[in-house]
Amino acid sequence: MAFQILLDQIGGLGRFQILHTIVLLTICIMVNPRVMLENFTAVVPSHRCWVHVLDNETVSGNDSEILSKEALLRISIPLDSNLRPEKCRRFIHPQWQLLHLNETFSNTVKPDTEPCMDGWVYNQSSFLSTIVTEWDLVCESESLNSVAKFVFMAGTLVGSIVFGYLSDRYLTESARWLIINNKPEEGLKELKKAACRNGRKDVGDTLTVEVLKSAMKEEMDLAQTKYFLCDLFSTPTLRMRMISTAFVRFSIIMTYYGLAFHIQHLGSNIFLLHCLFGAVNLPASYVANLTLNHMGRRSTQTLSMFLQGLCLLVIIFIPQEMQILRVVISTLGVGFSFVAVIGSFVHGNELFPTVIRATALGTAGIFSSLGAAVSPLLMILKIYSPLLPWIIYGILSILAGLVILLLPETRNQPLPDTIQDVEKNFHCICPRKKVSRNAKEEDAFIKVTRF
Incomplete structure (x- = not known):
């Protein structure tokens, strides 16, 4: 709580904090679209099996005047339960009898089908290319699309752990962290920098190492005990x-x-x-x-x-x-x-x-x-x-x-300060803590003002 009072004196929400917020938001704007990009780079376009009679340019060119593409599709690709062309299977042989739409073949044997042995044909009206079309992540390989997304997000998991640790070593630390880790001189420097940018240079000039140590004595004492996972x-x-x-x-x-x-x-x-x-x-x-x-x-x-x-x-x-x-x-x-x-x-x-x-x-x-x-x-x-x-x-x-x-x-x-506070009933200790903190607020205020 003492540090919060010091922060209020140098400017709790000024140009310093606004600048850092803008930088943080800029980073988020650059990072988040990469995650959502998966909706476009990994989209699954409509597809069907490649068939020789329909997709071979030489054959389809010779027959284009005799049979339409719809007719060739009808004899090459079976229909699913929704009467749409199957995405993952094709007839082993062209089913010419299916062209006779006015006749019924109730006694005929169901035609044999096979997987897409020669690849797929994709609808490119919306997306010319995706990872799905490049690597054929459809049908039996459809689950690999989810695996690719998993690998991408697993990278963010590893990155958050590794770079979260590295950031504690190489990035500018907060003033509070510096003070409670026995670096009051560096913490004082950061506080004065923030006060100057917030237009509170007069307040920053009154801050000294002794003031910081006195105001944050309790927090520094608590920080001497190291806590782990x-x-x-x-x-x-x-x-x-x-x-x-x-x-x-x-x-x-x-x-x-x-x-x-x-x-x-x-x-x-x-x-x-x-x-x-x-x-x-x-x-x-x-x-x-x-x-x-x-x-x-x-x-x-x-x-x-x-x-x-x-x-x-x-x-x-x-x-x-x-x-x-x-x-x-x-x-x-x-x-x-x-x-x-x-x-x-x-x-x-x-x-x-x-x-x-x-x-x-x-x-x-x-x-x-x-x-x-x-x-x-x-x-x-x-x-x-x-x-x-x-x-x-x-x-x-x-x-x-x-x-x-x-x-x-x-x-x-009130926010708990120690593990013991979590185990206690807040309703019993709040009044006592409130008095203590009010006293500290008044004391800290006196120490950082010139009068």
Whole structure:
């Protein structure tokens, strides 16, 4: 709390913070589109088997005046249950008798078919080339499309772990981190830099190493004890919070990317859906801010996850022909998912004590990346049922909403500083802490002013 008071004196929200926010947003703008690019680079265009009588230029050219392409397609490719050309099989021999559409062949034997031995023909009206057409990731190899997405997201998981560690060594540290790690001179330099950029140079000039040490004595004392990952599971309450948060974060991110990665399965116009999914994030952010402040952290996440799961379960019963309804339900699902993501990040920051919060959030972040990586793998289950992945997404979303109820509500509650604070009843210690912190606020204010 003492550092927060110092930060308020040098400018809690000034040009310094705004500049860093702009830089961070710029990085996010450059990174996030690479993830969503999978919806276009890995799109699966309509396709059928290559057949000699239809796709060989010499043969089709000689017969073009006799039979139409539709007729040649009819004798070469069988029809599926929806009376559309099969995507993965062809007749072994041309079925000329199928040209006699006015006759019935009830007593004839079903023609023999075979897999696409000579490759596929793809519809290139929307996409000239994708990884699917380049590597023929269709039919028996369709699951490799999901594996490619998994490998891409697994790279982000490894990168977040490796570069998250490297960033603690090579990037500019926060002033608070420097101070509590016995580098008050460097921390003072960063604070004065921020005060100067925020137009508070007079306040920055009054700051000294002695003022910092005095104001943050308690936090520096707490920092002398080193905490590790195992400490997150050292007490019952903290252990329950960590396990629940990890599961919730894994589920929320998995279902979010389940929608974001598989736009093609939700509607025929992926360009429209992509624009709608991006546009809905803005009102979703406003709704998240409103509900988090009025309904609380738990209610916001539980309600949004339940509604998202409901959207995922409802959409599997909507026929493909009802495209408008599918688009509306899908867009609502993405909006609810984004509200849940924001709520999860806010709630997670307030659940863990200061001394181990960074470790807890880093662990939760790993489970988030793991959920994003595993999300596309669920599409492999389509070989058993096209609806199975969406059923799992929906049920997992609702289940995560129920698990959130195991976590405490943190709205308008003081942040815990130590692991012991987590194990205590906040309602009993809040009044005493409030008096103590008020006293520290007044003391810190006197020390950083000239008068």
